[in-house]
Amino acid sequence: MSKILMKGNEAFGEAAVLAGCKYFFGYPITPQSELPHYMAKRLPEVGGVFLQAESEIAAINMVYGAAGAGARVMTSSSGPGISLKMEGVSYLAGAELPAVLVNVVRGGPGLGNIAPAQSDYFQATKGGGHGDYRLIVLAPSSVQEIVDLTAKAFDLADQYMNPVMLLADGILGQMMEPVELKDIKPNIPAKPWAVNGMKGRAYRNLIVSVHIVAEDNEKFNLTLQAKYDKIFQNEVLYENYKMDDAEFVMVAYGSSARLAKGAVDKAREKGLKVGLIRPITLWPFPSERLAEAATTAKAFLTVEMSLGQMVEDVRLAVNGVKPVYLYTRTGGMVPVVKDIVVELEKIVQGGGK
Amino acid sequence: MLHEIIIAGFGGQGILSMGQLLTYAGMIENKEVAWLPSYGPEMRGGTANCAVTVSDIPISSPVVSEPTAVIIMNKPSLIKFEPMVKPDGFILVNSSLVDQKVKRPDIKVYEIPANEIAEEMGNSRVAGNIMLGALQELTGVVSIDSMEETLKKVLPPHKHNLIPVNRQALEKGAEFVRSK
CATH class of the missing domain: 3.40.50.920 (Rossmann fold)
Structure with missing residues (x-):
């Protein structure tokens, strides 16, 4: 396949669509707005839904809903918007739902500015939301790698039932480079746990992140730890x-x-x-x-x-x-x-x- | 060969498109390319610039801090970018729009009355391509053929009637600096 010239922000979008992502919920913020812009045009072409939510908090909870229904779903933002989404990210991790988040990082803290930065590393890798959880965090360094890692992010999210964050910055989002959209295919596994209507299913699916008894919650956290250990063993890339x-x-x-x-x-x-x-x-x-x-x-x-x-x-x-x-x-x-x-x-x- | 080019002027002059044209043409020639716009709170009439890197080897920095060539389409851009040009580098000034002179003695200066040339051609909108043609002639960054090929690929068919005048503008720019 021949190369095409693409902006990083658009490359996130196209790779997501090729990987079978049909739903995008977001709210505009520089320097990532070309991504929702691209999805607004592209998703209807594949029978998907783009929705500009009323806020970042609404958007991340729509992601929770779509992920819970078994769909491949993405949201994106930059620093301040990601901060707003953090409650929802913790819920996604707590409910073990697969979703892909993009942070095209800008200068902070606070409103900061729209120039490129890497100052959201702590937020991405050490928490940001509450509770003992881990995000898988992938850091592309070219537009081609944005394509490759976006596709991988969806697979990892489904494989480990965990949210995955793609951490970029204003340069990567805004720059254009040639890319090859190799043979990205949607490898979407069966999701028998999805909350998508009974449809003759005999059992009831329920997705929650509440474990009200401390003993139960400790046990649950330990299963998360076992999962994180496995990710640590198998997925390190450099x-x-x-x-x-x-x-x-x-x-x-x-x-x-x-x-x-x-x-x-x-x-x-x-x-x-x-x-x-x-x-x-x-x-x-x-x-x-x-x-x-x-x-x-x-x-x-x-x-x-x-x-x-x-x-x-x-x-x-x-x-x-x-x-x-x-x-x-x-x-x-x-x-x-x-x-x-x-x-x-x-x-x-x-x-x- | 590493070309690190900055194109700068007012928003609305086609600065970002000029950069994309160069970048795409470099890609057609199988070179390593990157395009990075300034994306501050710009607007029509404000300043805009973009960095274009064309190289034979993978590009480490898409951010250009010491350009090998700059195209200047307004006065604020001259003030901003003249000090950054690499010694022995090129500065191409659209003298139809910029009355200030380049002060540095250690860079190669070309004053090109791009808007006047464009108006002589009967189309003031091709001033940008006159500058690109001059850049191409001086640096050999990409060929005029590749730029024409790019226009064929990126313009929708109903705009292909504009390709000849754009090619002519590239050639006029090249001709102008050849005669200097």
């Missing part, structure tokens, strides 16, 4: 870039990882043995890969568009074995490749932060 002989290891995801790759190339031109580990799943985080790299690397440098959030997971993984430095721009500012190289040179000379 990319190694020029890691074979790397003495200095950068860790970056999404747009920052592209900049970090540029910095690896520039640093190598200067003779510095630098590599990159790019987490593709932010949860489950590739902790084991980092721990392994720590046995041979001299130091790590995390590059993020936040005050430093993923760096905490990097430090937990490296566990004090080697120094972990941090280079960030935040508030909607984007790092510049040559500034990252300057930081690398400082670290090589023993003067990093």
Whole structure:
């Protein structure tokens, strides 16, 4: 199939449709509005429903309803809107419902701005909603990867009966790159648990997230833990870039990882043995890969568009074995490749932060 | 070869479309391409710009901080982007709309009266393509044929009658800088 030029936000939409997503509920917010815009046009063509809800809170609860009825369903927003959806995300996780959420992150906190940022990492990977739950969090770093991971997100959601978040940023949402819409097929499993009318079914389906007796709720939480352990064992994804002989290891995801790759190339031109580990799943985080790299690397440098959030997971993984430095721009500012190289040179000379 | 191009001007001048035309043409030539718009709270009459990267190898940063070439379609854009151009890079100024001179001695300056040339052709709306034609001639970023091919692919059939005048504008722009 030949390549087409697509905006990241549109690529989320098209890949979702190809993966069998028929329902989208959302509310506009920059820098992701092209996604609902695309779905408004595209979903009616495949007999689906696009609905602009009256608010983000309404939208996420519509997602809960559609997921409960067994449909593949998506919502999207950016930081402030995702915050509003967090109650519903916790309910989805508590009810073990499959759904796909997209966060095209902008500068925060509060209203912040509409420029690209990665400052929603904590919210995505550490909770955001209440209770002991985990989101599977996928971080694309190109428009092609948006396509590939969106399709994967629906499969993971169904496989593990868990909400999945695609964490992007304003650059990835707004940029256009060539993509191939390879052979994405809707691999939708049977959903005998769905609340979709009895239709001759002998048993009654009920989807709740309430376990009013503490003993029962503990038991339920432990089953969630077992599921999360399984995800952690089976679904970690990362990319190694020029890691074979790397003495200095950068860790970056999404747009920052592209900049970090540029910095690896520039640093190598200067003779510095630098590599990159790019987490593709932010949860489950590739902790084991980092721990392994720590046995041979001299130091790590995390590059993020936040005050430093993923760096905490990097430090937990490296566990004090080697120094972990941090280079960030935040508030909607984007790092510049040559500034990252300057930081690398400082670290090589023993003067990093 | 890595081309990192910024096209900047007023919203409504077709700035984002010019960038998409270059990007699509690069894709047709099997190059690595990326297009990134400024997406602040812009509106018609406000400033707009986009970054286009065309490269032989995978593109690390779609954000262009040191452009190899810029196309300037209004004065605020000249003030903003002149300092960013890579030394030895190109700055193409639409002198029909910008009266300020480029100050830097270390970049290659081309003043192109794109609107006047376009009006001579009888169609003031092709000023953008005159600038693109000039850029193509100077940098070889993509060929005029690929840009024409792009127009065939992206324009709906009822607008294909506009392709010849657009191609002519690309050629006029190229011709103008060739004669300098």
